[in-house]
Amino acid sequence: MQQFLAVLIDAVNYASWLFIVASGLTLIYGVMRILNMAHGSLYALGAYTAASFVGFWSTHGYFPAGVFLMLIAAAVTVGVIMGPLIERGLLRLLYGKDEIVLLLATYALFLILEDVIKLGWGVDAYYVSQPYGLLGNVTLAGLSYPLYSFVVVGVAVAIGVGLSWVLNGTQRGKLLKAVIHDREVSQTLGINVSRYYMVTFTVGAILAAIGGAFTAPQISVSLGIGVEVIVLAFAVVVIGGLGSLPGAALGALIVGLARSLAVHYWPAVELFCVYFVMALVLVFRPQGLFAAPELRKI
Amino acid sequence: MSTASSRSAAAVLQARNLRKQFGAVTAAGDISVGIERLSVTGLIGSNGAGKTTFVNMITGYLKPDSGTIEFDGRDITTLTPRAITRLGIARSFQIPQLYDALSVEENILVALGTAARNGQLGPATAPRGQASRLARQQEEQALAQILSQFQLRDYRVRLARVLPQGVRKALDIALAMVARPQVLLLDEPTSGVSSEEKFAIMDMIMTALAQQGVTTLFVEHDMEVVSRYAQRVLAFYDGRVIADGEPKRVLQDDDVRRYVVGMSHAAPAGARSHA
Amino acid sequence: MSKRLDPALAVFLALLAALIAFAAWLPAWAQSLLSIALATGMVVLGLTLLMRTGLVSFGQSLYLCLGAYAAGILNSKYGVTDMIIAVGAGALVAGVVAFLLGFLMATYRHIFFATLSLAFSMILYGLLVKSADLGSTDGFNLTAPTIMGIKLEGALSQRYKLILGAVLAAIATIGLWRYLRTPLGRLAPAIRDNELRVEYMGASVRHAVHVKYTIAGLLGGIGGALAALAVGHIDPDSMAYWTVSGELVFIAVLSGSASVIAPFLAAAVFETLRMLAHDYSPNTWQLSLGAAMLLLILFLPGGLASVLVRRSREPAP
Numbered sequence: 001m002q003q004f005l006a007v008l009i010d011a012v013n014y015a016s017w018l019f020i021v022a023s024g025l026t027l028i029y030g031v032m033r034i035l036n037m038a039h040g041s042l043y044a045l046g047a048y049t050a051a052s053f054v055g056f057w058s059t060h061g062y063f064p065a066g067v068f069l070m071l072i073a074a075a076v077t078v079g080v081i082m083g084p085l086i087e088r089g090l091l092r093l094l095y096g097k098d099e100i101v102l103l104l105a106t107y108a109l110f111l112i113l114e115d116v117i118k119l120g121w122g123v124d125a126y127y128v129s130q131p132y133g134l135l136g137n138v139t140l141a142g143l144s145y146p147l148y149s150f151v152v153v154g155v156a157v158a159i160g161v162g163l164s165w166v167l168n169g170t171q172r173g174k175l176l177k178a179v180i181h182d183r184e185v186s187q188t189l190g191i192n193v194s195r196y197y198m199v200t201f202t203v204g205a206i207l208a209a210i211g212g213a214f215t216a217p218q219i220s221v222s223l224g225i226g227v228e229v230i231v232l233a234f235a236v237v238v239i240g241g242l243g244s245l246p247g248a249a250l251g252a253l254i255v256g257l258a259r260s261l262a263v264h265y266w267p268a269v270e271l272f273c274v275y276f277v278m279a280l281v282l283v284f285r286p287q288g289l290f291a292a293p294e295l296r297k298i
Numbered sequence: 299m300s301t302a303s304s305r306s307a308a309a310v311l312q313a314r315n316l317r318k319q320f321g322a323v324t325a326a327g328d329i330s331v332g333i334e335r336l337s338v339t340g341l342i343g344s345n346g347a348g349k350t351t352f353v354n355m356i357t358g359y360l361k362p363d364s365g366t367i368e369f370d371g372r373d374i375t376t377l378t379p380r381a382i383t384r385l386g387i388a389r390s391f392q393i394p395q396l397y398d399a400l401s402v403e404e405n406i407l408v409a410l411g412t413a414a415r416n417g418q419l420g421p422a423t424a425p426r427g428q429a430s431r432l433a434r435q436q437e438e439q440a441l442a443q444i445l446s447q448f449q450l451r452d453y454r455v456r457l458a459r460v461l462p463q464g465v466r467k468a469l470d471i472a473l474a475m476v477a478r479p480q481v482l483l484l485d486e487p488t489s490g491v492s493s494e495e496k497f498a499i500m501d502m503i504m505t506a507l508a509q510q511g512v513t514t515l516f517v518e519h520d521m522e523v524v525s526r527y528a529q530r531v532l533a534f535y536d537g538r539v540i541a542d543g544e545p546k547r548v549l550q551d552d553d554v555r556r557y558v559v560g561m562s563h564a565a566p567a568g569a570r571s572h573a
Numbered sequence: 574m575s576k577r578l579d580p581a582l583a584v585f586l587a588l589l590a591a592l593i594a595f596a597a598w599l600p601a602w603a604q605s606l607l608s609i610a611l612a613t614g615m616v617v618l619g620l621t622l623l624m625r626t627g628l629v630s631f632g633q634s635l636y637l638c639l640g641a642y643a644a645g646i647l648n649s650k651y652g653v654t655d656m657i658i659a660v661g662a663g664a665l666v667a668g669v670v671a672f673l674l675g676f677l678m679a680t681y682r683h684i685f686f687a688t689l690s691l692a693f694s695m696i697l698y699g700l701l702v703k704s705a706d707l708g709s710t711d712g713f714n715l716t717a718p719t720i721m722g723i724k725l726e727g728a729l730s731q732r733y734k735l736i737l738g739a740v741l742a743a744i745a746t747i748g749l750w751r752y753l754r755t756p757l758g759r760l761a762p763a764i765r766d767n768e769l770r771v772e773y774m775g776a777s778v779r780h781a782v783h784v785k786y787t788i789a790g791l792l793g794g795i796g797g798a799l800a801a802l803a804v805g806h807i808d809p810d811s812m813a814y815w816t817v818s819g820e821l822v823f824i825a826v827l828s829g830s831a832s833v834i835a836p837f838l839a840a841a842v843f844e845t846l847r848m849l850a851h852d853y854s855p856n857t858w859q860l861s862l863g864a865a866m867l868l869l870i871l872f873l874p875g876g877l878a879s880v881l882v883r884r885s886r887e888p889a890p
């Protein structure tokens with residue numbers, strides 16, 4: 001029982017982390033039909049920037065709880081700079097091209113940003129333990145957990161609820177859905193589609209960076225963190241159905257549970273169980289769990 | 299051309315009680331139609347009447363919710379478009395379905411290659427060794443024939459992407475004809491073509507079809523075209539057949555004039571026939 | 574469509590012949606570079622066949638890796654050191670796996686094809702990392718190979734690897750060139766353009782994709798085995814991880830799909846640049862790759878092949 005609970009808690013923690021990253025990925029895909037491989041680099045940039053911001057804050061001895069603000073500030077900074085830059089500077093040149101071409105372009109961007117990080121922060125690892133240490137541990141079902149992990153869960157829930165509210169409960173969200181449904185028609189209706197694209201991409205970039213920033217305290221921020229996260233996030237959104245937010249949430253939970261089960265009961269398969277689940281889902285639901293197949297009208 | 303009165307001949311294609319529903323829309327509500335061998339049938343109906351849906355069901359793109367389709371006495375209701383094409387039913391599309399990145403010639407060569415693989419161009423009789431050279435010669439001949447039949451020679455090396463609409467239509471139909479089908483279903487062969495060009499295109503198609511002895515059904519909005527080329531007309535409305543018979547009679551039918559031709563057509567279209 | 578050899582292919586075959594004849598006079602580093610380029614080119618040749626069909630695999634490292642491990646295991650675990658057998662084993666294992674997975678992959682397109690292929694390659698990666706017998710993340714070394722019973726040491730071994738690669742490249746390019754002129758081969762660009770029409774011509778898209786996927790896997794396995802021989806060492810990170818597939822996709826984009834020789838040229842360019850970057854600017858290697866890829870996508874979407882193959886659009890005389 002205790003072990004089972006531990007499995008569940010690990011699963012939820014892992015799923016929250018995955019969902020934060022995957023939500024931005026699926027949002028961008030849903031609106032712009034771009035499977036953004038550079039999402040992994042934005043995640044890494046978020047982590048590195050958070051390391052720098054938190055380091056700056058701590059060395060200046062400002063009030064300790066401010067490090068949490070620094071995490072958010074880092075993510076927003078990365079998103080607000082990189083989002084418009086990438087969307088306006090590159091993606092806009094490629095709209096209307098095949099989805100695969102855009103995938104390749106964002107892969108190229110991913111390669112570039114990997115080295116940009118190397119040039120900006122060097123090859124040494126960074127540690128951002130302050131937010132982690134600040135909160136201490138809690139004991140659940142006889143096991144001790146860092147309270148910080150539950151902060152990440154809270155952030156994931158907040159993002160999920162916030163995005164759903166914006167998409168379903170606000171005027172802008174409804175207009176965005178119109179843009180998703182039919183770009184040309186929305187344009188003729190006077191909706192500024194180009195702006196929606198830029199804002200969407202920026203929000204997606206912020207979400208990626210939040211993922212990185214809030215993960216930074218739990219890991220050593222080093223080269224290659226974006227490389228791993230992007231394929232995991234792929235798996236999550238593909239399992240859930242590309243472009244579906246509830247799908248991303250479910251996908252994250254499934255992947256989180258699969259990994260947690262593997263870690264606890266069958267460590268040999270830990271590394272690939274995620275991809276195995278993904279392949280399995282695609283075999284039975286080629287469009288993912290939450291997306292419907294389209295019949296072409298002829 | 300034989301007359302529409304030869305009803306005694308057995309139907310090569312027989313649809314029975316076809317139904318197809320898209321949500322609240324009835325695209326086919328109990329359609330039963332038999333098409334005789336070597337006949338030319340015009341299919342008319344206003345937008346959304348279910349004409350394309352009918353063609354889609356015959357050729358296996360859509361499965362009817364209920365009902366059956368027989369070809370030469372064989373049930374083809376559940377077959378795929380591929381299997382149905384191999385049996386000898388071909389179609390063209392309302393929006394031409396071409397290989398846009400390939401030239402006209404390459405479009406046809408792809409189709410010829412497939413038809414040859416499926417044994418639809420007749421058995422290869424050459425002895426081994428010469429077979430490939432002979433096959434190539436046959437391919438060249440077939441290509442030249444199709445290019446001239448469908449007046450595509452001037453466009454031979456042009457990419458399909460840049461062809462004018464009328465030529466796209468012609469190529470689309472040519473691709474359907476490559477495999478020498480027994481039955482050909484044409485979905486609006488003249489749509490998007492200027493009214494002056496319509497008759498030229500239809501003349502070209504009908505000549506090519508008559509040479510090969512193909513049972514033809516074509517969907518058409520222009521009543522003049524229908525009355526000139528069809529021996530029989532089927533009028534669709536709301537997923538049902540509301541009239542069926544000789545063009546003259548069908549085009550003067552009250553329901554047809556109300557629901558299909560539209561009241562604005564004061565004179566019965568048949569009377570203005572170019573025939 | 575004549576069967577006469579296309580001039581670019583003829584030139585390429587002549588180059589390979591020259592390479593075989595003069596291999597002994599090449600410096601060791603050039604022999605090694607070219608061996609690796611030929612191996613990579615072989616994998617990319619398969620990738621461009623898929624691209625011609627409209628499919629991008631982000632997991633072709635799966636077949637590279639299977640080929641390499643098949644050759645490597647025979648060589649160092651079973652003492653079967655013959656190079657030809659090694660390559661045959663790589664081709665066989667990769668080809669069989671591609672044939673089996675092909676039943677599934679042939680029903681996927683676009684991003685789903687890309688991500689599912691990625692998933693399969695990552696499964697193999699995960700398996701290899703946990704396989705202590707195969708050296709886990711460290712991998713293992715191959716022993717000096719032989720060819721038809723002849724023991725090859727040092728420079729001789731190096732030269733024969735290059736010659737084998739060149740011979741296989743010649744066979745593969747001629748074979749694929751001919752295949753692309755058969756009715757089944759010609760379906761590739763048709764499928765990329767309009768699957769619906771292909772089905773309505775009476776051809777099976779699924780079957781055609783399956784065949785192409787299997788061929789691509791087979792070529793991947795041959796390339797992998799050649800790479801294992803050329804490098805003399807195999808490990809999961811440099812053979813199976815998704816970034817390896819990413820590099821292969823880069824080379825395929827550089828190559829373009831309209832020519833069967835472009836993959837080898839692109840691989841040679843890539844390996845040369847990698848060598849230079851390694852020596853002069855290791856920290857900007859990926860940056861240069863990414864920038865080059867963006868420029869290719871924007872300004873030369875057909876890759877090197879589009880320069881090699883200028884298709885005549887003038888009326889035939």
Ligand SMILES: Nc1ncnc2c1ncn2[C@@H]1O[C@H](COP(=O)(O)OP(=O)(O)OP(=O)(O)O)[C@@H](O)[C@H]1O
Nearest residue numbers: 295320323325343344345346347348349350351352
């Ligand atoms: N795949 C589909 N999904 C949903 N509704 C469909 C689909 N195909 C057809 N319909 C609907 O079924 C009805 C009949 O459509 P169909 O295309 O058969 O009409 P049509 O007679 O060919 O019209 P048109 O002259 O405009 O081509 C229409 O209301 C159409 O919107």
Ligand SMILES: [Mg+2]
Nearest residue numbers: 349350351392
């Ligand atoms: Mg229609």
